[in-house]
Amino acid sequence: MSLPNTHSKSLIQWHLAENCRDLPWKSEKDPYKIWLSEILLQQTKAEAVVPYYNKILKHFPTIQLLAAAKEQKIFQLWQGLGYYSRCRNLILTAKWISEENSGLFPNTYEGLLALKGIGPYTASAVASFAFNLPYAVVDGNVYRIIARLLASAIPIDSAEGKKYFQEKATALMDKKNPAIYNQAIMDLGATICKPKNPLCLQCPWHKYCKAFSTKTVEKFPIKSKKLIIKKRHFHYLVFDDGKHLYIRKRIGNDIWKDLHEFALIETDDEKIGISFDRNPSASVFQQQLTHQKITAYFYVMLQKVLRKTITEYGLEKVAYENLENYAMPKVILDFLHQNKYL
DNA sequence: AAGACGGGGTT
DNA sequence: AACCCAGTCTT
Numbered sequence: 001m002s003l004p005n006t007h008s009k010s011l012i013q014w015h016l017a018e019n020c021r022d023l024p025w026k027s028e029k030d031p032y033k034i035w036l037s038e039i040l041l042q043q044t045k046a047e048a049v050v051p052y053y054n055k056i057l058k059h060f061p062t063i064q065l066l067a068a069a070k071e072q073k074i075f076q077l078w079q080g081l082g083y084y085s086r087c088r089n090l091i092l093t094a095k096w097i098s099e100e101n102s103g104l105f106p107n108t109y110e111g112l113l114a115l116k117g118i119g120p121y122t123a124s125a126v127a128s129f130a131f132n133l134p135y136a137v138v139d140g141n142v143y144r145i146i147a148r149l150l151a152s153a154i155p156i157d158s159a160e161g162k163k164y165f166q167e168k169a170t171a172l173m174d175k176k177n178p179a180i181y182n183q184a185i186m187d188l189g190a191t192i193c194k195p196k197n198p199l200c201l202q203c204p205w206h207k208y209c210k211a212f213s214t215k216t217v218e219k220f221p222i223k224s225k226k227l228i229i230k231k232r233h234f235h236y237l238v239f240d241d242g243k244h245l246y247i248r249k250r251i252g253n254d255i256w257k258d259l260h261e262f263a264l265i266e267t268d269d270e271k272i273g274i275s276f277d278r279n280p281s282a283s284v285f286q287q288q289l290t291h292q293k294i295t296a297y298f299y300v301m302l303q304k305v306l307r308k309t310i311t312e313y314g315l316e317k318v319a320y321e322n323l324e325n326y327a328m329p330k331v332i333l334d335f336l337h338q339n340k341y342l
Numbered sequence: 343a344a345g346a347c348g349g350g351g352t353t
Numbered sequence: 354a355a356c357c358c359a360g361t362c363t364t
Contacts, residue, residue, distance in 0.1 A: 041359040048350065048358085082348025085362070119361045139359045159343065186359055195357060196353055225344080227355080253363075255347065289348055290357090330349070 003149070003208045008174035008181055014204040015184035019191060021046065024053055026183070031105035031130040032063045035093075038122045039086050046190070052081055066090075067098035075258060075327035084258055084327075089117025107131050120166070128178040136169040137182045141189020146172070147221035148193065151210035155224035227291065234296045235272045236335075237263040239306050239315070245323065245341065246306070246315040255292065260326040262298075263313040270295065283338060287331045296331045 020026070023046055025037035036056060040049040056077050060066035066074070071091055078087040093115045097105060105126070106112050112123040124135035136142075143156040146168050154161045174181040192199045198217055200206045211217045239246040239262075247260045265272060287294045301309070309315065318326065320341055328336075336342045 038359065043347090043358055043360055044349085045351070045358050080349075082350085083360090085347065086360090089361085117361070121360055125359065137359070140357070141359070182359090190359085194352095223356095228345095229354095253346080257347090287349085288354095291346070291348090 003172070003205070007172070007205060007208065008177070010204040011184045011188065012174070012177065012180055015180065015187055019187065020183075021187050021190065024050060029130060031107075031126060033057065034129045035105065035118075035122075035126050036090075038125045039090050039117055040081070042086060042122070043083060044081065048081070052078070063094050064098050064103055067094040072325060072327070076325060079259075079327040079333075080330065084256065086117055088258060092116045093118070105130070109133060109135050125182065128182045132179050134173065134175040134178045136166070136173040136178075137186065138166050138169045139186060139189075141186045141193070142169050144195065144221050145185060145189050145193045145205075148198075148211040148217055149205060149209050151214060151216060151220060153222055156221045157223050157225050230292045232292055232294050233267050233269055234294055234331075235265040235267060236261065236296060236298045236332075237265070237309060238298050238300050238335075239263075239303070239309065240300065241303060241306075244317045244319050246310065246317055247323075247326065247328075248313055248315050255289070256329045258327070259332075260328045261332050263309055263315060270297070272297070272299075283335055285331050285334045287329075287334075294331060296335070298335050 025033060028034055028037070037049065037053055040052055040056075056066075056074075059073070059077060060069060074091055075084070075087055078084065096115070097103060106115070107127075107130075109123050109127045112118055112126050113120065118126070121137055121139050124137045127133040127135045128137065143161075143165055146152070146165050147154075147156060150168065152164070154164050156162075156165060172185075188203070188205075192203045196218070200209070200212050200217060203209070203212075206212050209217070211220050245262070247262055249258060249260050250256050251258075265274070267273070282300060283298045285296045285298075287296070310317075323336065323341060333342065
C-alpha cells in the first residue's frame, strides 16, 4: 500500500501526541541557538549534546560574544565531544557573521550552505527551524526511514543514494509545515524507526512501509562502504620538572587537530627506536575511535634531553594548574587524571 | 568518488 | 566487535 497524502498529518500527530523528545533546542527560534545545536548534533547523539549546548550558551549567549571569545576557551568547552573541525568552523562562521555580516544569519538555504561547517543537512535544518523554509532534512534517521519505507536497495552512502533520498525526502515533506515536519521525522527515526529493534507497530507509517510488509526492516538501509580500522601507536614523551608539563598543539590534517598533546613519536608497532630511561610504571592507554585504534605509551623523560626536545618539537611549558585551559584528546586526559595532574 | 574525522552508547 | 549517531570537508 502506497503512502496516502495524509501521511504528513499522521506523522505530525504522532509527534504532537506524547512522542516528542524534550530537548533544550526544541521550538527554539533564535537562528544562533538553532545553528549552534545543529553543529553540535552532527554525528552526535542528542543526549550527548545537551550538556555541551547548555554550557556553551551559558558562556556565550549571543553570537557576538562567541565571536569575540578566545579560541582556546571555545575548544576547551568543546573538549570531549569529538570531530574538532566542527569547533574550528563554528569559530570561523561566528566571526564571519558577527564581523562581516552585521551579526545577521543568512536567511536563505544557499546563504546558509555557503557558511563553513554547514552542508545540505544543516542548511535545511536551520532554514526550516529558524525561517520555516520548505527544505527537507536528510540525516541518518531520514535515510533509514525512507530506505525502509520504500525497501530501497540504493546504498545511502553513494552519490546516487544522496540524490535519490534527498528527492524522496523533499517529496514526502509537508511544505506548509517544514519545521514541525522535520522535527517529527527525525524524532520518529530516533525513537521508533531505530537501527536495531525498531518499534514498527507504534509507527504511524507502518501500514505503508514496504520493508515492514515484507519483514525486511532490519535489512535497510543498505550501505556500500566497509569500515576499516587502522591501528596506530603513539609514544608520548612526558617532561615533568616538578611544576610544569611540556605540550604542544597538534597541526596538520590528522585526528585531534588543534588539540594539545606531549611530544609524540608515532611508530608502526609497540617498539620505539630510541633509547632512553623508561619509567618502570609508565602507563599504556588505548582509545577506540570509529576508524582507528590508538595505543598510547607514556614515557617519563629525563630532564637532560629536555632542551633539545623543546627545540625539536616546539613544546610549550605549562604549569600544572594551567593544564585545564588546554583542550586535549581523551587519551591524554586519561593519563593526566591517572597521574593526578588534573 | 572515496577517506578522514571522536567519542560514547547499543546491541 | 560492529554499528550508529540531527554530516562536512579534503583529496
